[in-house]
Amino acid sequence: MLFSIEPKHSLRDIFNRKEEVSAFQKSLQSERLIVLDGLRRIGKTSLLKAVLEEFDGYHVFIDCRAYFRNNLIDVEAFDRALIKEIEKTLKLGKLKKILKSISGLSFGGFEISIEGKGQKTNLAEALKSIDETLKGKRFVLAFDEAQNLRFYRKGGKDLLNLFAYIYDNLKNFVIVLTGSEIGLLHDFLGIDDPDAPLFGRYLSEIRLQRFSKDKSLEFLRKGFEELAIDVSEKSLERVVDELDGIVGYLSIYGYIYYKEDPVNALEKTKELAKKLVEKELSALINRSTNYGYVLKAVSLHINRFNQIRTYIENNFGTISDPTLSKILNTLVKQSFLEQKYVDGVKRYLFPDPVMEYVCKE
Numbered sequence: 001m002l003f004s005i006e007p008k009h010s011l012r013d014i015f016n017r018k019e020e021v022s023a024f025q026k027s028l029q030s031e032r033l034i035v036l037d038g039l040r041r042i043g044k045t046s047l048l049k050a051v052l053e054e055f056d057g058y059h060v061f062i063d064c065r066a067y068f069r070n071n072l073i074d075v076e077a078f079d080r081a082l083i084k085e086i087e088k089t090l091k092l093g094k095l096k097k098i099l100k101s102i103s104g105l106s107f108g109g110f111e112i113s114i115e116g117k118g119q120k121t122n123l124a125e126a127l128k129s130i131d132e133t134l135k136g137k138r139f140v141l142a143f144d145e146a147q148n149l150r151f152y153r154k155g156g157k158d159l160l161n162l163f164a165y166i167y168d169n170l171k172n173f174v175i176v177l178t179g180s181e182i183g184l185l186h187d188f189l190g191i192d193d194p195d196a197p198l199f200g201r202y203l204s205e206i207r208l209q210r211f212s213k214d215k216s217l218e219f220l221r222k223g224f225e226e227l228a229i230d231v232s233e234k235s236l237e238r239v240v241d242e243l244d245g246i247v248g249y250l251s252i253y254g255y256i257y258y259k260e261d262p263v264n265a266l267e268k269t270k271e272l273a274k275k276l277v278e279k280e281l282s283a284l285i286n287r288s289t290n291y292g293y294v295l296k297a298v299s300l301h302i303n304r305f306n307q308i309r310t311y312i313e314n315n316f317g318t319i320s321d322p323t324l325s326k327i328l329n330t331l332v333k334q335s336f337l338e339q340k341y342v343d344g345v346k347r348y349l350f351p352d353p354v355m356e357y358v359c360k361e
């Protein structure tokens with residue numbers, strides 16, 4: 001069903017992503033390092049899962065948000081999950097004998113260390129043995145919301161080293177990373193940073209954009225048609241005007257309309273969306289209230305650097321240019337704001353209308 005609130009798992013349920021699906025499928029066959037990025041709730045996980053579902057090869061999927069303890073990735077839990085997923089894939093792919101051939105590793109045991117230190121079998125070596133037996137089939141290691149990997153030990157450097165090793169040596173492996181915090185993900189990967197492990201590697205990037213107004217309306221019409229519910233064009237137009245072409249919000253709306261409350265579906269969608277957004281912003285605002293002040297200013301269309309500074313100084317207290325610049329930079333890197341030139345002037349805007357409405361309150 002189109003109006004589900006979990007990520008889609010099948011290409012049959014993916015609406016309006018033909019080009020992206022085919023670009024991604026092509027990259028999976030020819031590239032080594034793929035980034036699938038775009039705003040929160042734009043459909044990255046869905047696209048990834050649906051394409052992998054039909055992929056003629058092997059894959060492992062890791063949700064990088066699932067291993068957080070006290071604001072850091074629990075390395076042991078993460079490594080265990082990664083290895084368990086690899087084992088599962090090998091079992092399913094009838095490649096069990098490879099596992100047996102890797103000394104120190106047996107089913108149910110996790111005698112592999114990513115660092116490759118000490119007596120343990122090195123994960124890189126284990127992957128090499130797998131690579132040698134793949135016979136042309138590709139093995140995808142997919143990490144969802146991968147900007148979070150910077151909270152792995154040593155700022156994620158061990159993982160970046162592993163990725164660089166895989167890129168350089170294991171021809172049948174493909175690394176796929178998705179990210180909502182686009183700037184942070186690119187900073188983490190450090191493709192342009194001479195001191196970073198992945199410096200200079202080729203990164204194939206697929207950016208998911210919001211649906212156009214027409215496509216958003218078509219999505220809603222199609223979803224309601226599937227459920228045999230008749231909704232007026234006027235109501236649909238209003239929904240798209242308020243939620244824009246962010247498919248995650250449109251899906252929540254359809255779901256609430258169908259399951260709960262057709263009359264107040266839009267209001268309830270906004271309430272739920274607001275809770276999601278508040279949760280995402282809270283970590284940032286806990287770090288510094290300045291983030292909240294800047295977002296408030298931009299929500300009031302005070303969106304040029306100097307105007308924002310004046311607004312904060314008039315309402316909350318002094319803020320230096322370097323501090324404001326850092327705050328804006330972080331908000332852009334985390335995709336809470338975007339920078340655009342309007343009439344030749346640099347302005348900060350919300351890419352997500354719900355975020356704007358939450359910050360205005």
Ligand code: ADP
Nearest residue numbers: 004005006008014015041042043044045046248
């Ligand atoms: P992201 O990973 O970008 O945060 P998700 O894949 O989790 O986004 O999608 C958010 C919501 O939107 C989910 O409920 C999912 O079912 C729905 N969705 C995403 N992309 C599509 C699509 N192309 N067609 C139909 N529904 C989609």
